[in-house]
Amino acid sequence: MSKLYFRHGAMNSGKSTGLLQAAFNYEERGQRVLLAKPGVDTKGENSIVSRLGVSREVDFIIPPGADARALFAAQARGDDPDALLEHVDMAPVACLLVDEAQFLDPAQVDDLFRIAVLDGVPVLAYGLRTDFRTRAFPGAARLLEIAHSLEELKTICRCGRKAMFNTRRVGGDIVFDGEQVAIEGAEVWYESLCGTCYLEESGGQLGS
Numbered sequence: 255m256s257k258l259y260f261r262h263g264a265m266n267s268g269k270s271t272g273l274l275q276a277a278f279n280y281e282e283r284g285q286r287v288l289l290a291k292p293g294v295d296t297k298g299e300n301s302i303v304s305r306l307g308v309s310r311e312v313d314f315i316i317p318p319g320a321d322a323r324a325l326f327a328a329q330a331r332g333d334d335p336d337a338l339l340e341h342v343d344m345a346p347v348a349c350l351l352v353d354e355a356q357f358l359d360p361a362q363v364d365d366l367f368r369i370a371v372l373d374g375v376p377v378l379a380y381g382l383r384t385d386f387r388t389r390a391f392p393g394a395a396r397l398l399e400i401a402h403s404l405e406e407l408k409t410i411c412r413c414g415r416k417a418m419f420n421t422r423r424v425g426g427d428i429v430f431d432g433e434q435v436a437i438e439g440a441e442v443w444y445e446s447l448c449g450t451c452y453l454e455e456s457g458g459q460l461g462s
């Protein structure tokens with residue numbers, strides 16, 4: 255039986271880099287992989303972008319409310335005309351890799367579980383555990399509930415401890431109010447902090 259894996263970590267813990275490396279490893283062995291990401295993640299448009307400078311276009315986007323298993327099946331079979339051009343031999347899919355999986359709907363995480371268990375294709379989902387107010391993203395909460403395997407990707411805080419939380423900076427200031435999703439850009443960026451530094455910045459509050 256194949257498994258659903260959730261590899262989670264704070265911002266800058268190398269999730270996209272790890273995903274692209276995993277895809278490379280499969281392909282180096284002559285195996286076919288599919289890459290996907292939620293439509294909510296507008297960073298890099300249709301690509302997965304690693305901070306180390308590597309990027310790669312995804313095979314399909316998972317829009318909010320969509321049936322992720324049906325989208326996967328269409329790509330795996332080559333129903334999509336663009337995919338037909340790219341994958342002439344239509345080898346079986348050895349692995350599905352999903353970036354920014356915290357942005358999936360919980361029902362789409364259930365779809366990933368079905369892909370692993372019923373379709374027999376391992377699914378590697380990479381994503382954040384919590385938002386800038388230390389609350390679990392709905393997709394991450396579902397992954398923590400049902401993934402066969404949880405693995406933490408680590409990064410360090412400015413003080414050298416292991417970072418746990420993601421603080422949001424808008425125009426340079428750390429903020430604790432706002433929408434759950436704000437994609438990084440010119441105005442918004444994130445800093446990963448340990449629990450001690452997070453509480454120092456928040457004045458002792460965990461979230462708001």
Ligand SMILES: [Zn+2]
Binds near residue numbers: 414451
């Ligand atoms: Zn710290």
